[in-house]
Amino acid sequence: MPGVWRAVAYMDGVVVIFHSPRACAHIARTMDINTHYRAMGDGRKEERASVPLLSSQLEEKHSIFGGIDRLKKCIAYAIEKYDPKCLVLGGSCVAGVIGDDVEAVAKEVEEEYNLPVITVDSYGFLDGEFFEGYFEITYKLIDRYLYPQEHIPKTVVLIGDNGGPWGHYATEVTRILKAMGVTVIGQFPGYITLADLPKITSAEAMVVLGGKGNTHEGLECLTKRLQEKFGFKFLQDVYPVGWERTQQWIVEMGKLLNCEEKAEEVLQAERLLMEKSLAQFLSVTKSKKATLCIGRWLMYFHPESMLGVINALELDLQGIVLLDALEAGYFDEMVGALRKYTDVPIYSNLDGERLLKEADVVLTTHELQDKNLKQVFLPMLPKVGTLGEIEFMQVIYRVLCSKHKGGGLVYV
Amino acid sequence: MYSNNQWGNICHRVDCCALSGAAAFVAGIPDAEILVNGPLWCYFYALRTLEHAKYDMGERFHDCQPDNNAIVYGTEKFLTEALKRLLDSGRKPALLLVENSCSLSLIGDDLAGIVRKMELPYPFVTLDCGGLVGGFAEGYTKAALAVLKKFADEKVEPLENNVNLLGLSDFYYNGVADRNEIIRLLTKAGYKINAVPGAGSSLEDVQEIARAKLNIVCNEELGLQLAQCLEKRFATPYVVVGMPYGIEGTKNWLTRIHEALPCENLQAVFDEGTAQMERLTAKENDYRGVWGSLWFDKVILSAAGTQALCMAQALRNEWLDMGELTVICQHEVKSADYCEVADKVLVTGKDADEIEKLFQNAEDVLLLASSSETSNLRRRGVRFYSCNIAYPSADEVLLTETPFVGIKGAAHLLERLWNVYVKKQMDEQVDK
Numbered sequence: 071m072p073g074v075w076r077a078v079a080y081m082d083g084v085v086v087i088f089h090s091p092r093a094c095a096h097i098a099r100t101m102d103i104n105t106h107y108r109a110m111g112d113g114r115k116e117e118r119a120s121v122p123l124l125s126s127q128l129e130e131k132h133s134i135f136g137g138i139d140r141l142k143k144c145i146a147y148a149i150e151k152y153d154p155k156c157l158v159l160g161g162s163c164v165a166g167v168i169g170d171d172v173e174a175v176a177k178e179v180e181e182e183y184n185l186p187v188i189t190v191d192s193y194g195f196l197d198g199e200f201f202e203g204y205f206e207i208t209y210k211l212i213d214r215y216l217y218p219q220e221h222i223p224k225t226v227v228l229i230g231d232n233g234g235p236w237g238h239y240a241t242e243v244t245r246i247l248k249a250m251g252v253t254v255i256g257q258f259p260g261y262i263t264l265a266d267l268p269k270i271t272s273a274e275a276m277v278v279l280g281g282k283g284n285t286h287e288g289l290e291c292l293t294k295r296l297q298e299k300f301g302f303k304f305l306q307d308v309y310p311v312g313w314e315r316t317q318q319w320i321v322e323m324g325k326l327l328n329c330e331e332k333a334e335e336v337l338q339a340e341r342l343l344m345e346k347s348l349a350q351f352l353s354v355t356k357s358k359k360a361t362l363c364i365g366r367w368l369m370y371f372h373p374e375s376m377l378g379v380i381n382a383l384e385l386d387l388q389g390i391v392l393l394d395a396l397e398a399g400y401f402d403e404m405v406g407a408l409r410k411y412t413d414v415p416i417y418s419n420l421d422g423e424r425l426l427k428e429a430d431v432v433l434t435t436h437e438l439q440d441k442n443l444k445q446v447f448l449p450m451l452p453k454v455g456t457l458g459e460i461e462f463m464q465v466i467y468r469v470l471c472s473k474h475k476g477g478g479l480v481y482v
Numbered sequence: 483m484y485s486n487n488q489w490g491n492i493c494h495r496v497d498c499c500a501l502s503g504a505a506a507f508v509a510g511i512p513d514a515e516i517l518v519n520g521p522l523w524c525y526f527y528a529l530r531t532l533e534h535a536k537y538d539m540g541e542r543f544h545d546c547q548p549d550n551n552a553i554v555y556g557t558e559k560f561l562t563e564a565l566k567r568l569l570d571s572g573r574k575p576a577l578l579l580v581e582n583s584c585s586l587s588l589i590g591d592d593l594a595g596i597v598r599k600m601e602l603p604y605p606f607v608t609l610d611c612g613g614l615v616g617g618f619a620e621g622y623t624k625a626a627l628a629v630l631k632k633f634a635d636e637k638v639e640p641l642e643n644n645v646n647l648l649g650l651s652d653f654y655y656n657g658v659a660d661r662n663e664i665i666r667l668l669t670k671a672g673y674k675i676n677a678v679p680g681a682g683s684s685l686e687d688v689q690e691i692a693r694a695k696l697n698i699v700c701n702e703e704l705g706l707q708l709a710q711c712l713e714k715r716f717a718t719p720y721v722v723v724g725m726p727y728g729i730e731g732t733k734n735w736l737t738r739i740h741e742a743l744p745c746e747n748l749q750a751v752f753d754e755g756t757a758q759m760e761r762l763t764a765k766e767n768d769y770r771g772v773w774g775s776l777w778f779d780k781v782i783l784s785a786a787g788t789q790a791l792c793m794a795q796a797l798r799n800e801w802l803d804m805g806e807l808t809v810i811c812q813h814e815v816k817s818a819d820y821c822e823v824a825d826k827v828l829v830t831g832k833d834a835d836e837i838e839k840l841f842q843n844a845e846d847v848l849l850l851a852s853s854s855e856t857s858n859l860r861r862r863g864v865r866f867y868s869c870n871i872a873y874p875s876a877d878e879v880l881l882t883e884t885p886f887v888g889i890k891g892a893a894h895l896l897e898r899l900w901n902v903y904v905k906k907q908m909d910e911q912v913d914k
Contacts, residue, residue, distance in 0.1 A: 072523075091584055091613025093499030095492040097527045099854070100874070102493070106857045107876040119861040122491040130614045133588050147489045151835070163521065163585035164614060167553060194521070194585065 072098045073203030074160035074190055076260060077211070079120045080234060083155035083264030085148050088125045089141045089172050090162030094194070095125035105233065114236040118261075122152050133168050138175060145179050155264050158207060159189040166193025186214060204231075205288050208259040209295070215267045218300050224327055227270040228257040229296070230279030230289050232451060235261050239279045242455035243310065246320060247277070249336045250329055275303040275326055281311045281451065283370045303327075310454045312375025313344065313382065340456045347460045348382060351467040355383040358470050361425045363434035365393030367400045368407050370450055371435065377411045380433075383463055388429060389415040391422030393436055431469050443477040444469050453482060490834025494841060496784070496812055496854045496872065497830075501583055502528040503621025504611040505543060506653040508579040508629070510680040511688065515542045515575035517564055519557055519593065520583025520612065522547055534873055535653045542575075544568060548586065556591050565600045577605050577685050579625060584612025605685065607632055619703040619786070619813055622651060626680055626708050635689045640718070643674045645743065646694040648712075648720070649705020650681035654786065655852070655872045656886050657681065663885035664700065664726065670754070671736060672746035679708070692716040696743040700725055701788045703813040722818045724788050728796025729755045729762075729892045751889075758889045762896060769900060776802035776903050778867070782844060784851035785872040787813035791820035791827070793850070793871065793886075793895075798823040801896050802903075804848070810837055812872075848902065853877050865909075867902045869895075 071088055075098045078084045088095045102120050109116050126144040128137045141159075148154065157179065161172040176187040190206045226247060232239035235257050244254045254277075256262040256270050278293050280286045293304055303326050310316040317337060324333020360380060364371060380387050390408060392401055405416055417425065426432055432445045446466055453461050465482050505516045505528055518525045525545035532539045546564040548557045561580070568578075580597050587610035594608040607628050611621050645668065652658045661681045668675060676694040677687040697712055697720035699705040709720035721742040726735035733755055740748050781804045783794050794809045809824040814832065821827070828837050841855070845864040849855055852872040859866045870878040871886065885891040 091499070092492070092495075093497070093501075093613030093617060096495070096498055097523070099492050099495075100498075100527070100530070103854055103857050103874055103876065106861070107853065110860075110877075116861065120493070123493065124489050125492060127489070128614060129616075133614060144489050163553075163583075164588065164612075167585050167588045194523075199523075 071160040071162055071194055071203060072101055073200040073205075074158060074207050075123060076101070076200070076231065077204045077207035078156075078158050078260060080118050080261045081121060081156075081259075081264050081267070082118065084121045084158055085152045085154035085156075086121060086123045086158045086160065087141070087144055087148055088123070088160045088162060089137065089165045089170060090125050090128060090160070090194070091164060092125045092127045094162050095123055098123055109233065109236050112238060114238075114241060116234075116236050122148070124148055128162070128164055133164065136168060137165065137170050141170070141172070141175055142179070145175070149183055149185065154185070156186045156188065159187060160203060161190065161193040163194030188214065199284075201285055201288050204259075205292060208292060211259055211267070212296065212299070215264070216271050216300065217268065219272050221274045221301070222255075222272050223274050224251055224329065225253045225255050225273045226275045226277045226327075227255055227273040227302075228279055229276045229293055230257075230285070231260060232279045238453050238458060238461075239451075239455075242453075242457050243277055243279070245457070246310075246336060246340070246455060247323070249339070250320075250324065250327070250332045252323075252327055252329070271300045271302075273302065277323075278304060278309070280309045281454075282372060283450070310458075311372055311452055312378050313456070313459045314378055315375065316340070316455050316459065343456055344460065347463065351383055351463050354467055354470050355385055355463075357384065357386050358430040359428060360385040360387050361389060361391060361422070361429040361432050362387060363391045363393055363422075363426070363432060363436065363438065364404060365395030366435040366448075366450070367396070368403050371404075371448075372452060373404075373407050374411055375452065376433070376448065377408075379459065379462055379466070383466060385431070385466075387412070387414050389417055389422060389425045391417050391419060391425060393434075394419045395436055431466060433466070437479050441477055444472070445477065445479045447479055447481050449482050490831070491838060493854070493858060494834065494837050495830045496852050496874070497617040498531045499524070499528065499584075499613040500611045500615035500617060500621025500624065501581060501613070502531045502653075503616075503618035503623075504579065504581050504609055504625035505532060505621075506618065506651055507622045507625040507680040508577060508607075509536065509539065509542060510652050510682060511577055511629075511685055512682070513576035514579065514685070515544065515568075515573065515577075516579045516581065517544045517546065517561075517568065518581055518583065519546045519548065519561055519564075519586050519591075520581075521585070524583045524612065531873075532653060534875075535655075535657060553585065553589055556589065557586055558591065558596050561591075561593075561596050562600065565597065565602070569600070569602070575604055577607065577629070578602065579607055579609065581609045581611040581625075584614040587612055587614065605633065617813075618653075622680065622704050623707050626704075627711055629688065630679070630691060630708065630711065633685065633689050634691050634712075634715070636692070636716075638690050638692045640695045641674070641676070641693050642695065643672060643743075643745065644676040644694045644696075645673045645739075646676050646691055646697045646712075646718075647678040647681070648697050648699050648708050649701035649703070649788075650678055651701070651704060652681050653873075654701070654789070655870065655875060656880065656883075659883040659885040660725070660887045660891065662883075663888035663890050667726070667732065667736065667751055667888050668698075668739070668745075671740070671748050671751045673739075673743075680704075692718065694718055696721060696739070698723060698739055701786060702815045702817055703787045706817060724792040724818060724820045726887050727793045727891065727895070728800040729759045729889060730800055731792065731796040732888050732892070755889050758893060762893060766896075766900075769904075773904055773907055776899060777804065778802065778848040778903075778906075779805040780844070780847040781807045782810065782840065782847050782849050782851065782855070783807065783871075784810035784849075784855055785812060787811040787815035787829075788820065789871070791815065791824075794824050795821040796892070796895075797850070800892070801899055808840060810840075810851075867906050869898050869902050 176189040310319040324330040546560040548560040726732040849868040853876040
């Protein structure tokens with residue numbers, strides 16, 4: 071359900087209703103508050119507020135008598151109060167268990183009020199996770215609101231979420247694309263007004279805010295669908311995650327959008343920026359002892375870019391510890407991936423304890439219990455582009471600058 | 483059971499689900515643990531809610547991780563495996579709460595039977611407790627009633643000066659510090675604290691809850707039903723007194739308790755309050771010389787029902803002057819007259835439209851609330867001043883364990899209000 075909400079969360083004109091107990095809507099609201107303050111903490115300003123979110127507020131009695139009447143009353147209230155241009159309905163696990171047919175209500179309301187109503191054929195955790203709801207709503211928005219039109223050269227639409235237009239991913243690719251003379255006309259789904267939504271098919275290309283993991287696989291399917299329907303250009307399997315990949319991404323974007331010379335200029339400027347930052351960091355980071363702890367599956371972890379940062383900062387990587395969280399089958403897979411890039415010793419959780427105590431900095435995918443370790447938490451969604459890489463390096467640099475005796479965890 | 487007259491945008495309410503509330507009551511018992519029989523999504527959400535107040539909750543809060551087929555085939559397999567894991571880990575909780583999320587409470591599994599079959603070497607209690615039950619307060623209450631029903635000892639006799647404190651939670655913002663200050667004041671006054679269920683008392687203390695001569699209900703939304711149940715079962719009288727904000731507020735609060743069960747050293751607490759009042763007045767006079775008197779044209783105060791009303795009373799009667807005071811109660815509380823100084827009292831759910839309008843028009847206000855309300859105003863891009871008094875709190879750091887309530891709390895909150903006011907005055911200078 072929160073995935074359903076997230077797919078339209080900042081699309082002015084939409085109102086979202088969860089057919090659920092009230093608390094389920096509070097989960098989405100909690101995500102919303104966290105997003106707001108994370109953006110602020112990152113020094114970024116949200117460009118728009120989230121759309122109204124209501125809950126049909128199912129109670130115990132509805133598990134016996136059904137909650138459809140309550141849902142209809144809630145819909146009537148939402149239509150009268152917010153005058154939405156589109157209503158999105160999400161079904162909770164409770165609605166699924168008691169057998170309320172949310173799709174049937176959607177059809178009825180659509181006819182009665184002559185208002186687009188989009189819903190999903192899933193009920194909370196009974197039918198999948200966050201991204202099932204997110205992508206189903208996205209496909210339904212495509213089918214209902216988008217149509218082919220002439221493409222405007224040097225314009226792109228961003229595809230995916232990653233914290234929205236004010237999130238790190240979107241701001242960084244927008245910065246680089248702007249330097250290449252390319253205009254971002256919007257971000258889909260979730261971050262464009264309903265009125266402006268049809269305009270996105272006028273873009274020449276899509277820029278997928280991708281990387282790794284389930285989300286990324288979903289985004290790849292979505293991108294292919296958009297390309298088939300609207301003839302967008304897009305880069306497949308090249309994302310600005312890590313410095314090497316960022317440079318490759320700039321070159322490839324130049325080719326894709328017929329601005330290779332401009333891309334080359336941008337590339338040189340980005341390299342200068344990176345060199346300047348590295349010169350500052352290396353004075354502190356060079357030869358410092360580092361240990362890398364990995365407890366995340368390979369599908370969510372980028373060994374290549376991680377080891378790239380360690381090399382660029384000239385850290386003395388003493389070894390890699392594979393944490394217990396990495397279950398047996400995934401252990402060998404990770405060892406194989408790491409061995410492509412490094413021959414440092416790889417330890418299991420227990421054997422690597424000594425290394426951790428000796429490290430000046432521990433780069434880790436999971437918080438470690440030892441409060442004396444200086445830990446840098448490696449996020450599931452790494453920061454991207456030149457500035458993302460520099461910010462990551464800066465975090466390691468600052469940890470190594472610290473004279474504090476105790477340890478602690480620092481987030482990137 | 484909660485019921486709402488209006489729907490309203492959820493962005494203007496602050497609550498979490500009964501799953502968290504029930505877990506919060508049990509987590510308030512030292513070394514007690516919780517096992518959630520529900521989706522990981524609900525588990526993590528509740529865990530994140532609880533971790534704000536207790537950083538070690540991850541070690542005490544577990545999940546069965548049932549898959550979606552469990553809705554059809556039942557959860558016994560997942561529950562049994564989770565309980566086995568808990569047994570194998572060697573952990574020995576003082577009490578284990580096993581709670582069903584809302585969807586799993588509907589499938590008819592015999593939760594208590596499944597847990598009983600495991601012959602756990604420690605006490606346990608089972609509950610259906612998800613969003614269908616309600617929010618934090620409903621879950622807290624349901625767990626409290628279940629624990630007392632199962633464990634309260636019938637055979638004990640009340641002891642002189644013994645009191646129970648009902649309706650306190652370590653998982654309210656600054657809850658631990660507030661609980662400690664209340665216990666300090668009552669002990670100084672001559673009472674003996676028998677039990678504070680759900681906020682620091684061991685299961686053994688909770689078992690002897692009937693040893694109290696009086697039950698003191700602080701946060702009504704959490705403790706009233708418990709007090710009514712104990713009166714019925716053990717004939718223990720109760721008094722609903724709310725939370726003691728401000729020095730006069732604390733004196734009045736203590737006087738009401740004294741009227742229900744006289745104490746020996748009431749004057750000692752009053753003397754401490756008077757001394758604190760004199761100290762604060764002298765200090766404030768000093769600051770007034772530079773900044774003038776504390777004044778805000780409009781104040782919005784939003785928090786859990788009892789806290790909101792009791793704090794509003796002290797705010798206007800003791801701490802600052804204002805043009806208009808609007809109080810938003812996140813729960814309806816009505817058994818006591820906590821506040822007669824608010825210009826308007828709104829209740830979430832009941833007054834959803836009016837609350838939405840209030841935030842749409844708010845500007846240059848003092849907001850005593852949580853980061854949920856501050857995020858609404860920030861997104862509107864208007865100027866306001868804030869001081870967090872409730873969870874979630876993302877835009878303010880609170881590291882010290884100084885209470886909001888009682889005599890110590892009066893100085894703490896007054897200090898925070900002064901700092902907000904000084905910032906306001908300085909911001910206005912920058913604008914000129």
